[in-house]
Amino acid sequence: MTSASPHGHRLVAQHLELGDDQPFDLSLPATGLTLVQTRRESRSTTLALTLAGRMRVKGGTVTLHDAAGTTVADTPRRRARRVALAGVPEIDGLERLVPVRTVVREQLAWTGSWFARTPRDMGDTDFSAWAGLLGLTVEPGDKVGDLPPAQRLRLRIVLALLARPRAGLLLIDDIDQLRSLADRRDLLRDLRQVAQRLPVTVFSSNPDLDGLADTVVDLTGPTPEQPGRETGAHHAHVKEGE
Incomplete structure (x- = not known):
């Protein structure tokens, strides 16, 4: 297991309702x-948007806690400031004909102070550090649409991290958008490196086939639509990794 980051946040949802x-x-x-x-x-998309504070909770509560157990965010607006979110096209979709340099500089300009100059060299920003951890290998002049799917998703993750420099949690929706099992496995391995600095949660309709996650939360269990199983509020099944 990785050691807890001093900036990492624990997320707790109680009696959460989705649809x-x-x-x-x-x-x-x-x-x-x-x-x-x-x-x-x-x-998974509805859940990711709700936990990240981009969608209001239909029922229940969602809170973020720091390493000391203090509540740091208990409203959608406050969570949105502390949770980086990637993988939701409605949130982080990119124009295919735009160069990588342009989307990175636009994100840095949007995030930074209005009076701060946006560096032209991406190497002078946090982009390089996150890209290195994620295995993102792109050239500034590369068109977004020319990137392989796995690299394009990595770029969206880096942009999400740049958008929330004070994030205490990174959420990535639908890693199954990478159709290749090998691509998904490689991404999870790279995300383990990111998780050394910031807790990372990914959402998938598939199990952790390669045992790469430190923790697995199974939400495929009892539902009201499945006769014979218990109904009412239930707890997600959690499996801790070694």
Whole structure:
């Protein structure tokens, strides 16, 4: 297991309601790589948006806690400032004909102070550090649409981290958008490196086949639509890695 980052946040959801699903509890640790397995992609997107503060909670509560256990965010607006979110096209979709340099500089300009000069050299920013951890290998002049899917998703993750320099948690929705099992495995391995600095949670409708996650949260369990299983509020099944 990785050691807890002093800036890592633990997320706790209680009696959370998503659509017509029954309420459930969920806890994401303040360290390491967590994989949340859901029954379908649309549910994972709704969950990611809700936890990240980009969508209001239908029912229940979602809070962020620092390493000391102090609540640092208990409203969607406050969570949105402390949670970096990637993988949701409606949030981080990129124009295919735009160069990488342009999207990075635009993000840095949007995030920085209005009076700060945006560096032309991406090497003078946090971009290089996050790109190195994630295995993002792009040239500034590369068109976004020319990047392989795995590199394009990595770019979106780096941009999400640049957008939230004070983030205490990184959420990545639908890693299954990488159709190649090898690409998904490689991304999870690289995210383990990111998780040394910041807790990372990924959402997938597939299990952790290669055992790369430190923690697995299984949300594919009991639902009201499955006769014979218990109903009412339930806890997500959590499996800790070695």
